[in-house]
Amino acid sequence: MIEIDDEARSAITNARALLDAMLAGGWEQVCITGEEGDYFLARVPGTPNPLLAPAAVALPAVEPASGQQTSVGSQTHTVKAPHVGTVVWIAAVGAVIGKGETAARIAVLDETMEIAASNAGVVSSHAAKIGDLVEYAHDLVTLVA
Amino acid sequence: MAIKRLFIANRGEIALRIVRAAQALNIETVVAVSDADRDSAAARLADRSVVLGPAQAAKSYLDPRLVVHAAKASGCDGLHPGYGFLSERAILPTLCAQQGIAFVGPAPDVIDSLGDKIQARAMARAAGVPLVPGCDGVATAADARREGDRIGYPVLLKAAAGGGGRGMVIANNGDEAEAGFHRASAEAVAAFGDGTLFMERFVPEARHVEVQLMGDGKGGVVHLGERDCSVQRRYQKLIEEAPCVAMPDHLRKQLHASACALAASVNYRNAGTCEFLFDVKRQEFYFIEVNARIQVEHPVSEMISGFDLVQEQLRIAGGAPLSVTQDQVRLSGHAIECRINAEDTARDFMPSPGRITRWAPPAGEGIRLDSHMSEGAMIPPYYDSMIGKLIVHAPTRDAAIDKLDAALADFRVEGIATTIGLHREIIAHPDFRANRIHTRWLEQVLLADRKGAAA
Amino acid sequence: MTHKTNVDQPVDHVRLLMEEFTRSGIATLHLRAGNFELLLSNDPAAPSLSGAPRTGQPPAPAPMPIPQAVVAAAPAAPASSHAAPAAASNGIPDGAIVISAPNLGTFYRAPKPGAAAYVETGGKVGADDEICLIEVMKLFTAVKAGQAGTIVAVLADDGAMVEAGQPLFALVAD
Numbered sequence: 001m002i003e004i005d006d007e008a009r010s011a012i013t014n015a016r017a018l019l020d021a022m023l024a025g026g027w028e029q030v031c032i033t034g035e036e037g038d039y040f041l042a043r044v045p046g047t048p049n050p051l052l053a054p055a056a057v058a059l060p061a062v063e064p065a066s067g068q069q070t071s072v073g074s075q076t077h078t079v080k081a082p083h084v085g086t087v088v089w090i091a092a093v094g095a096v097i098g099k100g101e102t103a104a105r106i107a108v109l110d111e112t113m114e115i116a117a118s119n120a121g122v123v124s125s126h127a128a129k130i131g132d133l134v135e136y137a138h139d140l141v142t143l144v145a
Numbered sequence: 146m147a148i149k150r151l152f153i154a155n156r157g158e159i160a161l162r163i164v165r166a167a168q169a170l171n172i173e174t175v176v177a178v179s180d181a182d183r184d185s186a187a188a189r190l191a192d193r194s195v196v197l198g199p200a201q202a203a204k205s206y207l208d209p210r211l212v213v214h215a216a217k218a219s220g221c222d223g224l225h226p227g228y229g230f231l232s233e234r235a236i237l238p239t240l241c242a243q244q245g246i247a248f249v250g251p252a253p254d255v256i257d258s259l260g261d262k263i264q265a266r267a268m269a270r271a272a273g274v275p276l277v278p279g280c281d282g283v284a285t286a287a288d289a290r291r292e293g294d295r296i297g298y299p300v301l302l303k304a305a306a307g308g309g310g311r312g313m314v315i316a317n318n319g320d321e322a323e324a325g326f327h328r329a330s331a332e333a334v335a336a337f338g339d340g341t342l343f344m345e346r347f348v349p350e351a352r353h354v355e356v357q358l359m360g361d362g363k364g365g366v367v368h369l370g371e372r373d374c375s376v377q378r379r380y381q382k383l384i385e386e387a388p389c390v391a392m393p394d395h396l397r398k399q400l401h402a403s404a405c406a407l408a409a410s411v412n413y414r415n416a417g418t419c420e421f422l423f424d425v426k427r428q429e430f431y432f433i434e435v436n437a438r439i440q441v442e443h444p445v446s447e448m449i450s451g452f453d454l455v456q457e458q459l460r461i462a463g464g465a466p467l468s469v470t471q472d473q474v475r476l477s478g479h480a481i482e483c484r485i486n487a488e489d490t491a492r493d494f495m496p497s498p499g500r501i502t503r504w505a506p507p508a509g510e511g512i513r514l515d516s517h518m519s520e521g522a523m524i525p526p527y528y529d530s531m532i533g534k535l536i537v538h539a540p541t542r543d544a545a546i547d548k549l550d551a552a553l554a555d556f557r558v559e560g561i562a563t564t565i566g567l568h569r570e571i572i573a574h575p576d577f578r579a580n581r582i583h584t585r586w587l588e589q590v591l592l593a594d595r596k597g598a599a600a
Numbered sequence: 601m602t603h604k605t606n607v608d609q610p611v612d613h614v615r616l617l618m619e620e621f622t623r624s625g626i627a628t629l630h631l632r633a634g635n636f637e638l639l640l641s642n643d644p645a646a647p648s649l650s651g652a653p654r655t656g657q658p659p660a661p662a663p664m665p666i667p668q669a670v671v672a673a674a675p676a677a678p679a680s681s682h683a684a685p686a687a688a689s690n691g692i693p694d695g696a697i698v699i700s701a702p703n704l705g706t707f708y709r710a711p712k713p714g715a716a717a718y719v720e721t722g723g724k725v726g727a728d729d730e731i732c733l734i735e736v737m738k739l740f741t742a743v744k745a746g747q748a749g750t751i752v753a754v755l756a757d758d759g760a761m762v763e764a765g766q767p768l769f770a771l772v773a774d
Contacts, residue, residue, distance in 0.1 A: 004613060004614065004636060005634070005636070007633050007634040007636065008613075008633055008634065008635075008636030009613050010633070011631050011632075011633030011634075011636060012613040012614060012616075012617050012631070012638075013613070014631075015617055015629060015631045015638075016616070016617055016620055019617075019620055019621065019624055019626070019629065022626070023624055023626075036633065037631055037632055037633030037634075038630075038631065038632040038633075039630070039631050039632075040628065040629075040630040040631075041626060041628065041629045041630070042626065042627050042628040043626045043627060044627055045627040045628075045642065046627075047627065047628065049628060049630055051630050051632065052630070082198075083197060083198040083199075083204065083205075083208075083211055084195055084196065084197045084198065084211050084214065084215045084218075085211075085214065086214070086218050107214075108210050108211060108214045109210050109213065109214050109217075109240070109244075111210070133195070133215070133218040133219060135195055135196035135197075136179075136180055136196040136197060136198045136199060136205070137180065137196065138196075201706075201759070487737070494739075495703065495736075495739070496736045496737035496738075496739050498704065498736065498737060500615075521619075523616075526704055526705060526706075526736050526737060526761065527706070527737075528737065528738075529737055529738055530737040530738075
């Protein structure tokens with residue numbers, strides 16, 4: 001058994017999902033970088049790995065969180081559902097959200113909860129829409145710092 | 146209205162069992178899962194799964210609001226709670242009713258009253274069900290002797306005010322009852338400020354016998370015979386069988402009639418179990434409690450009756466009356482179930498979560514396995530340790546034991562520790578074969594011998 | 601190849617990923633998140649994380665993170681609640697001893713939800729004092745201090761899943 005933290009655990013979950021998607025989609029390679037980690041998958045041996053290229057670490061990082069140098073390109077941050085619920089409100093694309101401000105609201109029966117952003121940013125995309133039943137850890141909105 | 150889409154608010158083998166029963170009735174299924182169970186067998190077999198929350202049960206399976214919201218929002222018109230978790234919490238049927246979802250279980254007020262020990266005893270008494278002979282207000286040593294003589298020894302004396310084992314004394318005769326009163330009463334005064342005692346008959350070697358009931362809430366109640374669940378460790382059942390061959394027929398008839406009378410008195414709807422303590426020496430049985438849900442050990446009753454209890458639960462929750470009358474219930478042969486737990490019996494039953502690297506269960510006529518496991522499956526550390534139930538059915542108890550022994554010998558599980566070996570030891574024991582067991586036999590005899598041998 | 605300080609999750613995620621990687625037959629899978637980095641490769645010519653090309657490696661699923669290297673703060677803690685000398689490098693005072701989890705389970709600092717913690721940092725404990733509970737599959741095990749002294753650090757979060765041998769407390773003996 002190998003001990004890992006939440007961040008690593010969710011990165012592994014993401015990697016597994018990417019692997020599935022890659023196999024299902026018939027893609028040759030996948031490379032994703034961002035706040036939620038960096039990923040590179042390739043079908044064929046010898047495919048150059050951009051994560052190991054020297055340039056990959058030289059990009060300007062915007063306010064690296066607690067000294068961690070995880071970003072390649074823009075800093076993105078995804079606000080996720082803390083439990084199952086129905087989306088009743090979601091910040092508009094382009095809206096500026098401060099750290100700790102509400103990025104979405106989900107309802108459980110007659111009760112509505114505010115889902116706060118843990119980092120500041122501009123809403124770049126929605127991963128759910130109003131009326132959706134979102135499950136635990138499902139993405140709600142993506143913010144770009 | 147028959148249920149069209151069922152929400153399953155449980156996990157493990159029972160979630161899988163319910164999905165299969167629903168599919169047999171052409172009911173769509175949505176399974177609630179926690180983050181740790183995303184890939185469970187039930188989730189894979191169901192039409193859909195909904196991740197309620199993180200692995201911790203308190204934030205997923207045990208949150209009634211999340212459960213009912215997910216059921217409603219996923220378009221379900223029925224909800225099966227399984228056993229454990231929220232199955233006997235009245236809040237669940239209450240929320241279901243508010244959302245127009247049929248709850249596969251009794252009405253909330255029936256759950257509440259049966260769940261309350263005092264109310265349940267009062268209801269049993271009113272229905273003519275025998276209770277353990279006892280007395281509530283023993284205030285003097287003379288009271289203790291008089292009541293002890295009336296009840297019959299041995300008796301148990303304990304503080305009327307508090308629970309637990311404090312101030313508990315067992316008395317075997319009138320002198321001991323008087324002496325015991327002084328001791329227990331002094332302790333009760335010290336602990337609770339009240340020296341009044343409660344006294345009841347103590348049955349040192351009791352069997353646990355229970356009746357499987359099914360009611361439709363429209364006045365119909367049938368029983369599917371009784372089960373003997375006397376092989377227990379720390380009040381947890383390990384082996385259950387049906388019928389209870391230690392009970393003579395005339396007593397069995399009374400037992401069934403008592404259980405049915407209690408269920409009928411509350412117009413019971415759903416599968417349920419009426420539990421009794423069976424005093425073999427005195428040939429008497431006493432009410433313990435009613436479990437208002439499907440039980441872990443329901444398969445032994447299904448094996449001897451050929452009746453699918455979970456499917457019947459779903460039909461009844463959809464508004465149908467009982468599909469059988471008592472005359473149509475035919476019980477035959479003998480069935481035994483072993484609960485297979487991921488526990489290390491050599492290390493005081495320490496749970497053994499982890500990945501199953503080999504899973505090769507036995508199969509054959511009269512052998513049934515209710516399990517959510519498979520090779521490569523992960524047993525998470527968050528929930529209970531049961532990984533499956535092995536059930537056999539044969540014409541007689543002896544034949545069933547033989548079949549079970551062969552089946553257990555064929556059962557190969559690797560990667561984790563299991564109780565399979567212990568089950569083989571139990572059923573190979575002369576006391577088990579001779580049916581000389583009681584609820585403390587496993588701990589007092591077999592496990593004690595094991596410890597002695599290891600020392 | 602992996603460095604971790606904040607150990608609070610079990611387990612088999614890495615193995616699950618490796619199994620799926622093996623089944624998929626793809627050549628390379630590389631991920632980085634925080635301080636965690638993992639490279640799985642079937643490509644004998646692929647560079648390793650240190651940048652050096654690996655030669656002579658079998659064309660099998662590649663570098664397994666080495667468990668010992670993962671837990672920077674918990675060097676080979678024994679699988680018992682009994683104390684082991686704390687490494688000087690993890691910010692625990694010299695001479696402090698580490699009290700570890702006896703088995704895998706959920707770490708609870710209080711006897712029941714909402715109750716006060718058994719002990720806080722700076723608290724005095726006796727050898728037989730219970731200082732936390734470890735729950736696995738509904739079985740609760742109380743962990744005793746084992747030695748009288750002062751708790752100088754609590755090394756796991758309340759409610760976190762901990763593994764056998766994972767450090768829970770640092771204690772300076774009287």
